[in-house]
Amino acid sequence: MSHTQVLGTGAYRPDNIVTNADMEKLVDTSDEWIQSRTGIKTRPMTIDENTSDLAYNAALNAMADANITAADLDLIIVATVTPDYQFPGVSQLLQKRLGCRPIPAFDINAACSGFIYALDIADKMLKSGTYKTALIIGAETLTKFADYDDRNTCVLFGDGAGAFVMGRSTENKIKSIITYANGDDQGYLKMDGYPLKVDFKTPKQARPFLEMNGQEVFKFATTVLPRIVKELLEDAKHTIDDIDIIIAHQANKRIIDKAAKTLKVDAHMMFSNIEHTGNTSAASVPLAIDEAIKTGRLKKGDRFITAAFGAGFTWGGAVIEL
Numbered sequence: 001m002s003h004t005q006v007l008g009t010g011a012y013r014p015d016n017i018v019t020n021a022d023m024e025k026l027v028d029t030s031d032e033w034i035q036s037r038t039g040i041k042t043r044p045m046t047i048d049e050n051t052s053d054l055a056y057n058a059a060l061n062a063m064a065d066a067n068i069t070a071a072d073l074d075l076i077i078v079a080t081v082t083p084d085y086q087f088p089g090v091s092q093l094l095q096k097r098l099g100c101r102p103i104p105a106f107d108i109n110a111a112c113s114g115f116i117y118a119l120d121i122a123d124k125m126l127k128s129g130t131y132k133t134a135l136i137i138g139a140e141t142l143t144k145f146a147d148y149d150d151r152n153t154c155v156l157f158g159d160g161a162g163a164f165v166m167g168r169s170t171e172n173k174i175k176s177i178i179t180y181a182n183g184d185d186q187g188y189l190k191m192d193g194y195p196l197k198v199d200f201k202t203p204k205q206a207r208p209f210l211e212m213n214g215q216e217v218f219k220f221a222t223t224v225l226p227r228i229v230k231e232l233l234e235d236a237k238h239t240i241d242d243i244d245i246i247i248a249h250q251a252n253k254r255i256i257d258k259a260a261k262t263l264k265v266d267a268h269m270m271f272s273n274i275e276h277t278g279n280t281s282a283a284s285v286p287l288a289i290d291e292a293i294k295t296g297r298l299k300k301g302d303r304f305i306t307a308a309f310g311a312g313f314t315w316g317g318a319v320i321e322l
């Protein structure tokens with residue numbers, strides 16, 4: 001059976017950087033509160049670029065890294081909860097903008113775990129033998145759905161996109177991938193859709209906002225993150241000593257620190273870039289992985305665990321060798 005591998009990675013963040021001091025002007029908060037409760041200092045926030053613009057730039061960077069052109073792509077999957085439009089999807093806009101021939105291109109929504117789901121789908125589609133090269137992207141502009149009257153949530157999010165080019169491999173480089181969901185019927189983390197029936201009174205411009213019960217999400221995240229790591233190690237028949245670094249979804253530094261304690265691993269093993277990125281949902285994991293590679297924390301031949309969790313509730317992870 002053929003295997004798959006990561007051929008290249010890329011990232012893109014908007015230039016506009018919003019500091020905690022900027023947040024203090026919007027809501028009753030403080031730099032001290034945000035840093036001590038979340039680890040966030042600054043976050044990139046888009047002004048005039050939409051999700052497909054971020055995805056496009058991340059895609060170009062990943063394709064350059066993999067040394068391929070649009071003609072080489074056989075499949076595009078975009079994980080996002082903040083597409084430009086309900087339809088067409090970000091993936092379909094990208095297929096055109098990148099100049100690909102007609103190929104399968106679709107979006108998926110598994111919230112902050114979306115990139116892991118995309119990895120899982122691409123891995124299996126590549127292994128089917130029908131496709132040779134896939135572009136998978138996590139791209140979000142969550143800040144356009146933040147409620148800037150709600151200090152509990154608006155300080156947490158940033159915008160960005162991260163991408164992988166994946167291809168087939170003769171060596172087993174992707175050792176394990178897991179994905180799960182367990183429906184959040186309490187609405188602990190949600191964003192409303194459109195009303196089933198138009199009541200003729202809803203203002204045309206009314207838009208949904210992200211709502212979150214932070215403590216419930218925190219409980220879920222701190223329980224599930226160590227569980228993902230343990231299951232991946234078991235599935236890949238590895239011990240923690242076989243792993244160079246753990247790159248988790250960057251939702252909150254305290255979640256990552258707590259997982260390190262539960263797993264009894266050195267805090268240094270847990271990569272974090274939340275300080276200057278914030279929570280970028282589906283973009284979080286590929287942004288962090290790309291940053292780890294580009295800053296030399298991850299090198300060719302290194303083996304890492306990536307793990308994500310988020311609205312849905314969804315969770316998943318992978319063991320990957322570069």
Ligand code: ACO
Pocket residue numbers: 028029030033034037038111112151152153155189213214215217218221251252255279281309310311
């Ligand atoms: N600035 C100042 N005070 C604040 C702020 C703020 N930005 N936000 C909340 N507070 C206040 C609260 O109002 C509360 O005040 P009160 O005691 O007077 O009522 C106090 O701080 C404590 O609030 P808690 O909710 O208990 O704060 P907590 O320590 O739990 O931290 C946080 C909140 C950071 C949101 C945390 O619960 C968390 O990180 N949860 C997980 C979030 C997450 O992982 N989301 C990821 C998924 S996003 C996605 O999937 C799209």
